[in-house]
Amino acid sequence: MPGPQVANPCAARRWIVALGLVFFLVALAPAVALAHGEKGDISGSSGGGASGGPFAALNVNLLSHLPLADIGGDGSGIRGNDIWGWTDSQTGKEYALVGRTDGTSFVDVSDPLNPIYLGILPTHTGVTAWRDMKVYSDHMYVVSDLNAAHGMQIFDLTTLRGLSGPPVTFSETAHYSGFTRAHNLAINEDTGYAYVVGSNTFGGGLHFIDLTNPASPVAAGGYSGDGYTHDTQVVNYQGPDTDYTGAEIAFSSNEDTITITDVSSKVSPSLISKQGYAAANYVHQGWLTEDHRYFLSNDELDERNGTVATTVTHMWDLLDLDNPVYLGTYDHGTASIDHNLYIKDGIAYEGNYTTGMRLVDTSAVGIGQLETIGWIDTHPSKDSATSFDGVWSVYPFFDSGTILIGDRNEGLVVVEVDVVEGDVDLDGDVDISGDILVALSNFTGPNPASPAAPFNKLRSEGDIGPGLAGDGDVDVADLLTMFAAFTGPLDEGAGEGGLGGPAEAGDPAIPDLIYDAATGEVTLDADGSSIIGYSLHNATNSFLPGNHTPILAGVTTALTSQLEEAALAPGSGSIGLVFPAGLDLAGLQALLTVNQVSRSLGAPLVPFDLVVLSAGPPVPEPATWTLAALGMGSLGVFSLRRRRRRRA
Template identity: 50%
Template sequence: MKRILPVFVMLLSTIVFAQTPCENGMAGPYPCNGLDLLSRLSLNVLGSDRGNDSWGWTDPQDGKEYAIMGLGNGAAFVDITDPVNPIYLGKLPTHTDPSTWRDIKVYNNHAFIVSEASGHGMQVFDLTRLRSVSNAPETFTEDAHYSGFGNCHNIVINEETGYAYAVGTSTFSGGPHFVNIQDPLNPVAAGGFNEDNYCHDAQVVIYNGPDTDYTGREIFFGSNEDRISIVDVTDKSNPEGISVGFYGSVDYTHQGWLTEDQRYYIMGDELDESTFGFNTRTIIFDLLDLDNPVVHFEYEADVAAIDHNGYVKGNDFYLSSYRAGLRIIDISDIDNRNMVETKFFDTYPSSNSARFDGAWSVYPYFASGSIVISDIDRGLFIVRDSTLGINDVSTSSFAVYPNPASDMVNITSKGEPIVQVEIFNMLGQKVMDQNFDEKLSENVDVSNLQSGMYVMKINSTTTNRLLIN
């Protein structure tokens, strides 16, 4: 969100909404298409007058899923393992003052939290403490604090390298401030980059895209107010700007995310709808040559709402679109300049106009298929694709053992022959695809998979969480 906003009118409720299927275009009071409402926790339940960012954590020990929601006065932690009956475990209060802006990312079982509040710095919270909450909701204390900056708009983490990138701070002219978080409870300043505009949001990856000049480099893709900025941050002591990318009808370059092949950057301008009268507009950059990013095309939705945070999982783009709620857009034909909205869940039913209310962010990376939406006015929503239903259907059709596993996994069917097993990582990327000869029991070699949580899909329909030790 841009840093200057009108005062919000908060709509509070003490109601906790439970499972409501999407039927005839509605899930209770919420317009929808293809997404069921599993539950909602109001801001009143979470003890705040405003909501903002969200992220998620899956416990590698037992596969439990937790939503983390930013609030005006802190960060809330919610056990959503049973998404129909979420448990509000407690809150980590803000380090200094309340603020409209709070952002969270996760690395190595720790949450890293920043805020625009003066002097806030970066809070570090050990998420494994959530395993032993006995008197929810609790008021938590931070486990560590980094004071190398004060106010901060956003935080980005590259989990492959263990570096955090704080953006929009008073340091490095608002450019990325590097922090080594490989030891989460002892964050260490690691430099920064100040040779481009103030950075509002970013994504950082170990590059494996089409431009082989940068294969294996750590590349920073920043949304920098009126441009995208691409920086090589492999050498923290000597980051090097690669290029900038511009587009037409610019007002505020807000946030973007790479497609999984790292060919395209899907980016939103936060103020173009209200300034120029577009419907929700998304700009797609072609990054075939990182030295020369060019606009591939622009996608315009059927509603007028302002777009905010968007994330890619597989062939879907999950966009929090303020008053239009969550929109899921099929990007499988992005090469041919074609994107199609397939599902939505509107958390702000009264209007889809271009105003700053409604869905702030979305987290779509849980193995269960649960999707978190954090809403400025109405709190935390948990939704799921209507075709998945509420329960993990794998428990009624297939047995997977052992789970957790390290070498081999046996899959046994109660009746349906096993013909295909696919395994996806937590970003929705397929890491294994095996076909079988229609037997009722098969062994799958998982010894090449790194430790962590995965999604196993059997016969293209049944899903199960798989933990690799």
């Protein structure tokens, strides 16, 4: 198709309704894990100084592994159980609190590749399979089930600061004896209350404890209206049901129901609702999505009793707290019992006994759909729907991205999610069709008013944001991150150019920007076809009405401040740029700079392979460079002065 017709081609200034394309070189960075600099093999690997063999994994990177024997186990049948984490409020250092049948081990995981075992807090009374701990105000609180008069241990975690001569056998800081045994506890850090469950008080229901003075907790009442509670999560509610906004709400797993209780008043707590589901075997534990709209739960015995064929996660819609709606189950397709799960940045981290830790994307839970996006199998010897071996629990809440896994047999396993920034479809690379074009189709530009978004925004739209959370928009920063991590599908044939022909770039599907070192000319594609046509064909975007709007493409050079423009119709045309002959790759990079066009304009972001035509020795692999067309916004009108090139 011919280029656009200009009313006055001799005018010094022309107004063009167009998309502004600006070109710049981006060095392709290697794919990196989000939290830590060293990326391990996808099958898992031991971190520096750690012991233990590799575990099979997908999108999870093993940082280190400390078997039970390395964290105080003596080989006499001691096993692991629950796990939690503590971040020192003063130093920012991170610690693993590892439950054992005979006490709690402390491990410094500030350097997750080289964890340090610090010592143990022995059990208050007896050895038992159940031990659970939580943290508030730099203090750890530990309960234990079927364990005589264990009560609740209190330990000042600041004792771990500057510890010399580890490992150390510690003593508890204080003890709470308002109950003897308990199955678990939750702490609402916003209110400073602990909620002990499954104890010998209040019928096994919620036992309230005031932690205003962390070392001297005070009994504050309880709730027994729905009998035994196995686990609970207590929050200051900020979900969609405005009847309860700001109230302190407990979301409890009560063996046969999900039970929701208003505990704002410790004197008169009240039941909001309870809801079961058909063939419930043992409603064990669950966690809210971060918007407090949905709840995922596990049933510890439905797999074991054969009620379901494989591991399932149960889903709930809590739009109306007075009337929870059961959405059904997500089938993992694995043979194991699911135990504890926690949600962070839209990912559910599930401790599923013999199949290890599973990562589940919750972005589509509203329509009753979940998706497994990663896993690590820390118990590779067997998968079993009747065994309680393997992962008891996980802790995914460190700001660093370090994740703790407590395995009953293997001890402490330290990992990170191994997702490449910009890898929208989680296939291990950042390419055109599965990643960049997804982001382009959802491009919004910066939106300062947008709230932080969970992990699902990366998967569904390309909103990368900080870490695994999005920032609520798909903007230039997201696209630049993708280009920095761009790999494209690997091409084993990519390599050297030679006399008379262009070097093959890493992805043959990506158009080439051809630089002829002999003539100093740069063109788009050897056949003269336009990158614009490629973009439209692949992105099928609607920026160009009727596919007839002309395109203005420009490159500014540092030597001449020259703006080369070419009005290109989709699928046709080329751009020719002339540079001094003999430039190398670095020299060419220095010449191509970003055009300062209006940020109200924009166009799709499209990569180029920089290909060098060499009259001399073969050119090194050029796929380490990408020439990107950077989109800044939407359709608009801008003016520019065309500067003619004068050649000597």
